[in-house]
Amino acid sequence: MKVIACYAIKGGVGKTSTAVNLAYLAAAEGQRTLLWDLDPQGAATFLFRVKPKVRGGADALVRRRRPLADAVKATDFEGLDLLPADFSYRNMDLSLDATKSPTRRIAALLKPLASDYDVVVLDCPPSVSLLSESVVRAADVIVVPIVPSALSLRTFDQLLEHLIAQSKAKPRVVGFFSMVDRRKRQHREVVAALPGHRAQVHALVVPAATVVEQMGLERAPVAAFAPKSEAARTYAQLWSLVSG
Amino acid sequence: MPPDSSPASSRLAVSGGRDFAVSGALKPDDVQRLLPPGLRAEPERRTKLCRVWLDTVDGRLGKRGLTLVRLSDGAKRQLVLDAEPRSLVVATGEELPRWAADLPPAMAARVSALMGLRALIPMRTVDTTAVVLRVLDAEEKTIGRVWLERPPRGGAQTVRVDHLRGYERHADRVAKALSRDPRLSPIPSLTAGPTAGPRRPTLTRDQAATHAVGLILGHLFDVIEANIEGTSAAIDTEFLHDLRVAVRRTRSALKLTVDVLPARFVARFAGRARWLGDLTTPARDLDVMLLELPTMQAALPDGTGADLEPLRDLLRERVATEYAVLGRGLHSVRIRQFASSYRAELAAIAASPARAPLAGDAADSWAAAALQRVLKRGARITPASPPELLHDLRKRCKELRYCLELFEPLWDARDLGQVIDELKSLQDNLGMFQDSEVQSEMLRHWAEELATTRNAPTATAIAIGRLTVHLEASQHAARAEFAERFNRFGRPANRARFAALTGGVR
Numbered sequence: 001m002k003v004i005a006c007y008a009i010k011g012g013v014g015k016t017s018t019a020v021n022l023a024y025l026a027a028a029e030g031q032r033t034l035l036w037d038l039d040p041q042g043a044a045t046f047l048f049r050v051k052p053k054v055r056g057g058a059d060a061l062v063r064r065r066r067p068l069a070d071a072v073k074a075t076d077f078e079g080l081d082l083l084p085a086d087f088s089y090r091n092m093d094l095s096l097d098a099t100k101s102p103t104r105r106i107a108a109l110l111k112p113l114a115s116d117y118d119v120v121v122l123d124c125p126p127s128v129s130l131l132s133e134s135v136v137r138a139a140d141v142i143v144v145p146i147v148p149s150a151l152s153l154r155t156f157d158q159l160l161e162h163l164i165a166q167s168k169a170k171p172r173v174v175g176f177f178s179m180v181d182r183r184k185r186q187h188r189e190v191v192a193a194l195p196g197h198r199a200q201v202h203a204l205v206v207p208a209a210t211v212v213e214q215m216g217l218e219r220a221p222v223a224a225f226a227p228k229s230e231a232a233r234t235y236a237q238l239w240s241l242v243s244g
Numbered sequence: 245m246p247p248d249s250s251p252a253s254s255r256l257a258v259s260g261g262r263d264f265a266v267s268g269a270l271k272p273d274d275v276q277r278l279l280p281p282g283l284r285a286e287p288e289r290r291t292k293l294c295r296v297w298l299d300t301v302d303g304r305l306g307k308r309g310l311t312l313v314r315l316s317d318g319a320k321r322q323l324v325l326d327a328e329p330r331s332l333v334v335a336t337g338e339e340l341p342r343w344a345a346d347l348p349p350a351m352a353a354r355v356s357a358l359m360g361l362r363a364l365i366p367m368r369t370v371d372t373t374a375v376v377l378r379v380l381d382a383e384e385k386t387i388g389r390v391w392l393e394r395p396p397r398g399g400a401q402t403v404r405v406d407h408l409r410g411y412e413r414h415a416d417r418v419a420k421a422l423s424r425d426p427r428l429s430p431i432p433s434l435t436a437g438p439t440a441g442p443r444r445p446t447l448t449r450d451q452a453a454t455h456a457v458g459l460i461l462g463h464l465f466d467v468i469e470a471n472i473e474g475t476s477a478a479i480d481t482e483f484l485h486d487l488r489v490a491v492r493r494t495r496s497a498l499k500l501t502v503d504v505l506p507a508r509f510v511a512r513f514a515g516r517a518r519w520l521g522d523l524t525t526p527a528r529d530l531d532v533m534l535l536e537l538p539t540m541q542a543a544l545p546d547g548t549g550a551d552l553e554p555l556r557d558l559l560r561e562r563v564a565t566e567y568a569v570l571g572r573g574l575h576s577v578r579i580r581q582f583a584s585s586y587r588a589e590l591a592a593i594a595a596s597p598a599r600a601p602l603a604g605d606a607a608d609s610w611a612a613a614a615l616q617r618v619l620k621r622g623a624r625i626t627p628a629s630p631p632e633l634l635h636d637l638r639k640r641c642k643e644l645r646y647c648l649e650l651f652e653p654l655w656d657a658r659d660l661g662q663v664i665d666e667l668k669s670l671q672d673n674l675g676m677f678q679d680s681e682v683q684s685e686m687l688r689h690w691a692e693e694l695a696t697t698r699n700a701p702t703a704t705a706i707a708i709g710r711l712t713v714h715l716e717a718s719q720h721a722a723r724a725e726f727a728e729r730f731n732r733f734g735r736p737a738n739r740a741r742f743a744a745l746t747g748g749v750r
Contacts, residue, residue, distance in 0.1 A: 030320035030335040049385040074408035076378070076386040081409050115350045118335055219384075 001114040003107075004121045004242055005139035005171075009159055011126035014145040014178035016043040017212055017222070019123035021235040022143065022242060024221035027080035029243075031118040034072065034081045038092070038135070039125040042085030048075040049219055050084045057088030061109065062095035068109055069116065077224065081117075093130040102130050107138035119243075128162055136163055139171040141242050145178035146201065148190035153197060160200070174242055175201035176234075179208040202241060206234045262419035264428040266401040272377055275390055280421050283414075285377045285390065291318050293393065295370045296340065300362035301474060301483070308358055312351075314340055325351045340366060361535070363480035371396055379418055387414035390422070403428060442466035447653045449604025456603035457501045458593035460650050464494045465586060468520070472579075475524075476571035481531045484570075488528055491521045496646040500610045504601065509589050516582050523573045530563040533686060540711050551707035554700040555690055607651035608746035614644040615742055622730045627723075631681060634726065638674040641667060659745045666738050673722055673729040680719035684712045 006019040016039065023035040037044040042052035050073045060066040072081045096102040110120055124135050136142065144159060146152050156175060163173060175198065180187050195203045206212065211222055211229045218225045223232045276285045294316040299305045305312055311326040314336065323341065325332040334348040341347050342363050344356035372393040379388040389406040405419040422428055445459035467490040474483030495517045498510050537556055541549030573579070601609075617640045625633050645667055652660060691708040694700035732738070 030322065032333060032335065049383060071410075073410035074386070078389075115332060 001110070001117055002119050002141070002243070003110060003139045004119065004141045004143060005124055005135045006121065006143045006145070007124045007132065007135060007139075007159075008126055008144055008146075009128055009162070010147075010155065013126075013147045014206060014212070015039075015126070016047075016123050017206070017215060018143055018145050018178065018235070018238070019121050020044050020047055020215070021221045021223050021232070022239050023080055023119070023121040024077060024223050025236060025239040026119040026121070026243065027077055028223070029239075030079065032079055032116065033119045033121065034083060034113065034117045035075075035121045035123060036068075036083040037085040037123050038089060038131065039085055039123055040087050040089040041125070042087075044123045045082065045084040047215060047219055047221075048082050050075065050082050052085045052087070054084055054086040054088070057086050058092040059088065059095045062092065062099060062105060064109070068113060076220070089125070096130045096134060103133045103137050106131075106134040110138060132162075136171065141172045141174060143238070143242060144173060144175040144200075145206070146175050146194070147179045148177055148184075148187040148194070150186065150190075152190050152194060156194075156198060156201065160198075173200040174238070176204040176206070176238055178206045179212075180205045181208045202238075204234050204238055204241070206231050206238075261404055261406045261415065262423075263431045264403040264422065265431045266403055266427050267429070268427050269401055270392060270403055270425070270427060272375060272392070274425070275377055275392070275422065278421050278425055279379065280417055282382050283387070283418065284380045286380060288376045288378045288389070291374050291376060292396075293317055293372045293374050296366045297368045297370075298340065298364040299367050300359055301365055301479070302362070303367075304358045304360075304362060305355060310355065310358070312355070312364070323348065323351065325354060340364070360482075361480055362482050365474075365479060372402075379414075381414070387411040388418045390418065402431070442470055444653075447603060447651065449602060449607075449654050451603045452598035453501070453504045453601045453603045453606035454593060454596060455598060456607075456651075457497065457504055458590050460497055461494060462587075462590045462594075464490045464497065465583070465590070468494070469583065472574045475567075476574055478567050481535065484524060484528055484531060488521065488524050491517055491524070492642070493646045493650060495521065496643045497650055500614065500643065500647055501606070504606060505593070506589075509593070513582075513586055513589070516586070520579075520582070524570060527563060527566040527570045529686065530559055530566055533683070533690075534559050534563060536683065543714050544707055544710055548703070548707055548710075551701070551703040552711075554694055554698060554704045555708065558690065558694060558698060603651070604654050604747075607647070607654050611644070611647050611651070612742075612746050614640070614647045615739075618644050619734050619739075622734065625726070625730070627727075631677070634674055634723075635678050638671070638678055641671050641674060645671065655745055659741065663738075663742055663745055666733055666741075670729050670733040673726055677719055677722040677726070680715040680722065684715045684719070687712050687715070 004022060006015045006022070008015055016037075019035060019037075023033050027033040035044060035048075037052075045052045054061065054066075054071045056066045061068060061071065068083060072083055074080075075082050096105050099105050101108075106122075113120065122135055122139065124132060142163060144156070146156060149155075160173065163171070177191050177194075180191060182188055191203070191205060195201045207230055209229065209231050211226045212231050214225075215222055221235075222229060223235055226232055272285060272287055279285060296314045296316075298312045298314060311324075313324045313326070315322045315324055321336045321338065323332075323334050323336045332348075332350050332354070334351065336348075344352045344359045346364075347355065372395050374391050374393045377390040377392070378386045379390060381387050386408065388408055388411060391404040391406065392401065393404070394401045403422065405415050405422065407415045423430065442463055445463050447456050447459065468487055471483045471487035471490070474480070475487055495514065498505070498514045498517065502510050534556070537552060537559070541552050544551070618637065621633070621637050621640055625637065645664070648655075648660060648664055648667070687708050691705055694704060694708075
C-alpha cells in the first residue's frame with residue numbers, strides 16, 4: 001500500500017484539488033484507492049457528495065474505538081473510496097497527543113487497510129502540527145503544491161527542513177507548481193528558476209484555471225469531467241511521477 | 245480452453261452483492277422502473293468483461309472453498325480471491341499468475357501451502373459485455389451499481405447489484421426491488437470453477453473381481469492420459485509425478501491381480517506399462533534433483549549454498565532436454581496404439597460375463613498376499629544384508645500400499661487408515677535409505693559431468709562432496725533404524741489389525 005500525502009504549510013495552494021485528482025487517477029488506473037480527507041473543512045468530502053460526518057469523530061478513530069474501515073464511504077467513482085472529514089478533526093492534535101506514539105499513529109491506523117487498498121491519499125490540513133508530523137511519518141511520498149512567489153524557495157526549504165526533522169522514514173518529496181497565472185511575470189520567473197535550484201521541484205504547472213474552480217460545481221475531479229484540460233494533463237503527469 | 249457462456253458462470257468476480265439470472269432480457273429502463281422511489285438509475289458505461297478462473301489442475305483451491313479469478317474490465321485487470329471471511333482484490337497485470345509466488349503477498353499467504361508444487365492454470369474463461377448503471381439517491385450520490393451482463397454470442401443475461409462501501413443497505417434495497425420482477429431469479433454468489441481430474445470408479449465388494457480390476461485399470465489410464473498434456477507442456481512437476489504414480493499403480497495392479505485377468509492381456513500390457521514408466525524416469529529424476537536442491541543448499545554451511553548454482557544451471561538445461569524427449573514420446577504412435585488397444589481390451593473385460601471371485605474376497609486375498617511378501621522379505625534382512633534387499637522390500641511395500649489404495653472403497657476407512665499409517669512409517673524409513681543412495685550416486689554423476697564438460701569451480705565439487713557425506717550419514721541413520729521400524733510394523737497387534745481389515749484372510 002502506497003501512502004501519498006498532499007501537504008503544504010500554507011493554506012489555499014491547491015492541496016485538495018491535487019489530492020482529489022491524484023486519487024481519481026489512481027483509481028482510474030485500477031488501483032484500489034482511499035482518500036482520507038483530514039481537513040476539518042471537508043472540501044474533498046463535499047466534492048465527492050459524502051456527508052462530512054464520522055461517528056465518534058476524530059477521537060474514536062485515533063483512539064481506535066472505531067476502525068478506519070468502518071467509516072469508509074464509496075465515492076461516485078469505481079475503485080475510489082473516501083474516509084470523510086469531520087469537524088472534530090480540528091481537535092485531532094489533542095486526540096493524537098493522548099496516544100502513546102502520536103507521530104506513528106496515522107501509519108498505525110492505516111496498517112489494517114493494507115490488504116484493502118493499493119493507494120492511500122491523505123489530504124492534509126495546512127499546518128505544522130502533531131498531525132502533520134504523523135502524516136509525514138506515514139507517507140511514502142509527499143506531494144507539495146507550490147504557488148509561485150518571491151518567497152517560494154524559502155517556504156519550500158522550510159517545509160523540507162520540517163520534513164527532514166520530523167520523519168525517520170524520509171519520504172520522497174515531489175514539489176510542483178499550482179495556481180499558476182502566466183500573465184504574472186513573477187509566476188513565470190519562479191516556474192522557470194525553482195526547479196533548477198531544488199531537485200525535488202518539478203516543472204509541472206497546474207494553471208489557475210476556471211476548470212479547476214469548476215470542480216466544486218461539477219462535484220468531480222478535473223480529470224473526470226475535463227480530461228483534456230491543461231490542469232487534467234498536468235495532474236496525469238504528476239500522477240505518473242508520484243506513482244513511479 | 246473454450247469460452248463458457250453458461251449463466252451460472254457469468255457472475256462478477258467480487259463478493260458483497262447480489263446476483264440474478266434473467267429469463268428474457270432486463271433493460272436499463274426496466275431497472276429504473278423497478279427502483280424504489282427517490283432512486284434513479286443512470287447508464288455509466290459499457291464494458292467488456294473477461295473472467296478467467298484459476299486453480300491447480302486438481303482443483304486444490306476450489307476444494308477448500310477458494311475461488312481465484314482474474315477479472316478484466318476494459319483495460320483494467322484485477323485478481324480476486326473469493327474467500328472467507330472476505331475477498332481480496334488486487335490490481336494486476338496482463339500476465340496470468342502461474343505460481344503462488346506470482347500472486348500478491350496477501351493472496352500468496354492464503355494459497356501457497358494449498359498449491360504446494362502445483363501451478364495455477366486457467367480453468368475456465370467467461371466473456372461478457374456489460375452495461376453498468378449507477379444508482380443515485382435524491383442528492384445525486386451514487387449508492388449502488390447494477391451490472392447487466394450478457395455473453396457476446398447470446399446466452400442468458402445476468403444482473404448483479406454491487407455493494408458500495410458504506411452504502412450496503414441501499415444496495416440491498418435495490419436488490420430487493422429488482423427481485424420483485426418475475427424474470428429475475430437469485431443465483432448463488434461466485435462459486436469455484438470446475439475441478440478437473442478423472443473420477444474414481446465405484447467399487448463394491450460383491451461385484452466381479454475382474455470387472456473391478458478393469459474399472460481400476462481404466463481409471464488409472466484416465467489419470468495417465470489426463471496428465472500427458474500438462475507433462476508435455478511442463479506446467480508443473482506434479483503432472484509428471486501423477487502420471488508416473490498412475491503407471492506404477494497400473495504395473496502393480498497387473499501383477500497383483502494376474503489371477504483374474506486374461507493372461508494374454510497381462511503379458512501384452514505389463515511390458516508396455518514398464519516402457520511408459522521408463523520413458524518418464526530421466527525427466528523425473530532431474531525434477532527430483534531440482535526440487536531437492538534448495539534443501540541440499542540449506543544443508544551446506546552458511547554462505548556455501550550458492551556453490552551449487554552451477555549444478556542448478558546444468559540440471560535446468562538437462563531437464564529441458566529430457567522433457568522435450570519425453571513430450572515426443574508421450575505423443576508418439578506407440579502411445580496412441582497402446583491407448584487404443586488397451587482401451588479396447590479393457591472394454592472387453594468390462595463386457596465379459598461376471599464370474600467368481602467377488603471383488604471383496606479377491607482384494608482381501610491380494611492384500612494379505614502382499615502383506616506376507618513384505619513380512620517374509622523383511623524378516624530376511626539383517627544388519628549385514630546388502631542394500632538390494634532393502635530396495636526390494638521397498639518395492640514390495642509399494643505394492644502393498646497400492647493394493648490398499650486401489651481397493652480402498654472395499655474396506656472400512658478407519659481400519660484402512662490405521663493400517664496405511666503403520667505402513668507409511670516403514671516406507672519412510674526405506675525411502676530415506678534408498679533415496680539417499682540414489683541421490684548420492686546422481687550427485688557423483690553430475691559432479692563428474694560438471695568437472696569434465698563445464699569446468700565448474702572447485703567450490704562446487706567441494707559442496708557436492710559435502711552433500712554426499714551428508715547423504716551417506718542419512719542413509720546410515722535409516723539403516724540403523726530399520727530393524728525397529730520393521731519390528732513395529734510386523735508386531736502381532738498390527739498383523740491382527742490387518743487381518744481384521746481383510747476379514748481374517750492371512
